[in-house]
Amino acid sequence: MTDETLELDGATLSYEVQEGAGPTVVQLHGLSSSRASEAEAGYFDWSPIAEAGRRLVRYDARGHGRSTGRAEPSDYAWPKLAEDLLALLEVVSPDEPVDAVGVSMSVGTLLHAVTLRPERFRRLVLVIPPTAWGTRAGQGDTYRQLADLVELQGVDGLVRAMSAFGTLPLLEEGGWTRAPLPDIAPAILPAVFRGAAATDFPAPDAVATIRQPVLITQWVGDPGHPMSTSERLHDLLPESTLEVLSTPDALRALGDRAAGFLR
Template structure:
């Protein structure tokens, strides 16, 4: 039934995002060949601290696809940073994808929150400075989104300096509607109604074969483990 590439979000990994939740097992039971990838700075991948090295996160995505499915396009599922990375990959080489699920992105693709990214970096740098001085960071000074990202970055196995470098990567430009229109395979945008990226319907409308699924009472970080996400994605991939 084909191969499915899974791309985790910022601060996650193939193992913690997809395997631990049981999502990979569901795909395997449905006869799918799962292709896992850890983005640079995450999981088992190298974790450099130089933001310049994170300019093109699609390299490891294409390495995985070309190694495990060299002759056939793949289905793909990406969450948050993984969805944004898949978006750039599909614009660059649309012929390598037969079906894509973009989870945890939506209005933030159309209206980029550069100020929000700056606040997240400032929060991460506050934690790094506190670690260097052996003091405790004051999380109460951060806004809610920055505090959530900081807490997510402090999960076991993460390198907070590498994760800060990922966000501080040189700007690669905003997504233009004309570029999104080149992704002609079926696309599903999945976003929770409590996600800062909500809504996702406008983004979905920019793809020739796109549609949106909104998850009720689901926030950003809960998305890849939500039953609604499982159901919508498996149905879309014809994996029931």
């Protein structure tokens, strides 16, 4: 495995490449997460993709993990993150389309990237799509409140507030009760939240133009990742399959399921 960096406007992306026979699979994490915090949390395991012989590229979104960023909210809107992804693809797979796995925030990144450059993608796995369209405004209010909280009380205040929400029943049942801290520098964390608050999926008619095979996986009991988003995406995407992760074993098997779908 190699660790690399890519210089972009206002950010340096940190990414890793696990070499395989290909074609390339790019995996993207969720808001406030990173490669390291996904590993710490433990409920997403993408190693089966590499074990299936695929060339697996994983990266930290700008401002997250080992990638750098600046305190500019517009840098963290999903269209901007999509530009970052497309720039990375020009480096890691310039001549061939890739498969992609996006979690939560990165579902938005992928949808914007695919509608902009559909020829760069072969198959998609959309994991726990977040609030979008009609449900996005309320979530945006929450993110703006969290940004204000960080500025007033620091990351400790944010951790206290987030702990009040409790653990998702599915994760608690599976023994994943330790939530990792946001893997974002405190100085830019409010900007990241405000950028997330001000962004949304592409318009539904644009999403409906996506013709790639898509696997949508949805867990249960999480208002930040409502079933309504996944059902709407399933309705819009003509080549989509929707699967519900209702047990810890189903979540543990997600990496294998994604690897099989991307064959």
